[in-house]
Amino acid sequence: MQRYILLWFLVISGFIFNAKWALAQSSDASDDRDLDQIEAEIKKNETKPVPIPVAPSNPANSSKDVSAAEKDVPPEVKIDTLSDLSKLQPFSEVTVLQRRYMPKSGRIQLFAGLSDMVNDPWNNTAGLNVRAGYSFTEAWGLEVAYYALSASPTQAAQGLLSQNNVNAQSLGYVTGFTGGYLTWTPIYGKMSFGTKKIVPFDMYFSVGGGQTSLSSVPQSGSTLGVPSTASGLSLATGQIYAITRSVGFRWDLNLNTYTIPTGATNNILLTLGANWYFPEASYR
């Protein structure tokens, strides 16, 4: 008889247990389990305030120091239930970590673009700019650049030649530039293009040096002695707008300085082009 009672108890309890287990699939019982685990973790890892050492050398001030230290220490909160979490002190320091859409650290970058010299009043100077670089961190990297440029006389140069018989290209014109840079990228941003899309971008600043290739047209009656190359400081800034994790649109403004017999000269080159990063960043 007792065996039958036991068996029917098992039947009923099995029915109840089975139903409860099955209902758990469609209810929040798993959440309850998670909450139980969270409560267990909270109890296990209750934060204990770290005592602040107080120098005992000056007994007169010790009580004052202790009271000041006590003011800085948040009161201990005993966490027994979830509702106790509301008694916790707010965080004093919160670090927000956000993945970069187009990371640079440890990646090689290649760049190709079209350049135009915006500050040469005598020559329409334009051409191709290619660059290769490597980023050690998100902020710091190295880059080398090469410009292949060609020049044609501007309207002012043509006027000088036709009216005053002076060829402005005798003052020298630029045919190329090769340089190296240390690149610092302190600015990371996001730009909304209208109301449809947000595009992440980096803004960088580069400092380095390089060699400018020069040429000139001989002018009868004068010898300016324009050298074939001239070296000097080179500065650059620009932005890279991410199109994908590996490809971006980049603009670059490059200032090259050098000195030739006619004086100190600055060339400003504006470049628009595409930037590629290798390897892929999908593993990040």
Next chain:
Amino acid sequence: MSFRQSLWAIFSALIFTSVVVRAQVELPEEELAKETVVPRFDNSTTVKSRNVILDRKIELGVYYGWNFAEAIENQSKLGFNLGYHWNETSALFLNYALWQAGLNTLYTSTLQQLYQLDFTRAPQLQSSAWLNYEWDVFYGKISFTKQVVTNMSMYPIFGAGMTTYTNKSYPGVTAGIGTKFYFSSRWALRADFKLQYSGQPSPFLGNNALKTGTAVPSQNSFQDTYAIGSIFDIGVIALF
């Protein structure tokens, strides 16, 4: 009930309850998702709340600028921008500048020294006034070395205006792009780069009219021409 019947009862109860309860969570096949798609929303909003409000604000700024493509006249100028934003994306600006007196000595000193060309005889650049439309369509935020977060904007610029020389004024059109880095919701650093196509007197004159020691020509003898300028302005602005 025998022990064997009881065992059957237990077994049947367990199976029965499982079947019944499983039937509660099963969904009809036709109601299940057959493919995964990325939801698209027609009313997407990229900027929910702006730190920098431009709508119905007056903007006043001062700047220093250059025309890098100017061969003869002094390339630098000092000016101001005064504009009104009638909404978050559109503004109309008066851009006025006084050009620095003198010549672009980087080239004119060489031309004077080698060829005795005196370009002070040509009409001198004095001032310029432009009416520009700015389309504030790009707005964003930046972090500087992860220490400072601020806002910035980029905007295409289109305009028309007049450039005044000592002989007369010349019309022109301009187009470019500008950017503002905001220090606060009121103050910002502003930098504009524009290409300008405008009239000007050609500073080159034949028949040795520019040669040192010859008779100074009339300013009306210099021919009118059109040239492309590369304009770069940088300054600070305030919103009111």
